[in-house]
Amino acid sequence: MKGDFDVEAPQLALSKVVTHGSLRIGFTHGHTIIPPGDADALLIAARQMDVDVLLWGGTHRFEAYELEGKFFVNPGSATGAMGMGWGWEKDGEEPVPSFVLMDVSLSVLGGGLGWCGSGSGTCGDIC
DSSP: OOOTTOTTOTTSOSEEEEEETTEEEEEEOSTTSSSTTOHHHHHHHHHHHTOSEEEEOSSOOEEEEEETTEEEEEEOOTTOOOOTTSSHHHHTOOOOOEEEEEEEETTEEEEEEEEEOTTTOOEEEOO
16 A cells, blocks of 8 residues: 555555455555544545445554444554654553454454564564
């Protein structure tokens, strides 16, 4: 997916939809979602893409939730990378490295959410 700093890669798509069985999964970097990470804006994007699951990024913050029968996942950042203006500063939170593994079987979605402890060098499963 094309991110907000991929100016030299015009061939990259802003979004993509993958169909697996009857499940439609949408992908977008997230920099086109205004305001960033807003649940209503993400719901609008999911409806426009006609997807059951929407994966987005750009905020470097893990999120996963269901809203109006659709599932939303932001895997966060595997390195915990962050920078000015991504919203962490106002919340007083420190970024935590995270990743998401999704298991899709026909129309059933399962998965595991992972995290790495801040500075501890240890990793584990959330669910």
